[in-house]
Amino acid sequence: MNKKIIVILILTAGALAVLTLFSFGPLAGWRKRAAINPASQVPQGGQQATVQNRPVRFNNFINRDVRENYYTFNAPDDWQVKSGPKPGSYIFSFPGGAGGLSLMDVPDNSTLELFILSQQEPQLKKASPDYVRRSYKKPTQNNTEAYELTFSSMDNGRQIITGKTYFAGPDNAAVFSFITDKSAWPGLSPVFTVMTGSFGWRNKP
Secondary structure, eight states: OOHHHHHHHHHHHHHHHHHHHHHHSHHHHHHHHBOOOGGGGSOOOEEEEEETTEEEEEEEEEEOSBTTOOEEEEEETTSEEEEOSSTTOEEEEETTEEEEEEEEOOOTTSOHHHHIIIIIHHHHHHHSTTOEEEEEEOOOOTTOOEEEEEEEEEETTEEEEEEEEEEOOSSSEEEEEEEEETTTHHHHHHHHHHHHHTOEESSOO
16 A cells, blocks of 8 residues: 555544544543533522612522533613623613623633733723723622623624623633613623622632
8 A cells, every 4th residue: 555545544544533532532531521501591589689779680590501610690670681692691672782691711820900901901902992991990709719801892883881791610610791871881881790799610620
């Protein structure tokens, strides 16, 4: 048999072995433990809170999509809360804006804050016309490391405000995103604060 053909067969077999490892090895295990759980979309009770001197009813959600990344949070009961595109995520829609909550992988050679400032914010600047940072702070959150980034940008000639709150976790980080018109932000931001304040990891060591 031609030597070139033998080499090609060896390389092909090696590639197949690698694919097999990914399909039936660690990746297969990840697939088994990461799937959208229908129960994560069903409110688990609720409570009432006062926001700007008015009562607001909140529903409680418990996400059990991705092992080691279970979490809980509250959302107003008049919001639409749906499953996001990936396990462990949600999409919000509400009068005056939209948002979401998702898991984010942070490289082992970085910290959450370094990743936000060196990777996340540059990407947001690139994707958001006329990006202007409005604030960056570290809120106190139930002994959980958290960071809050707020910025303005333009969308079809209108100014919008985006707020992102990041929570460090035992495996992934969690990220809230809220987007509204500039005029709607002052009235809605207290609701966002109650939501992010309700966040907690369910399986934190």
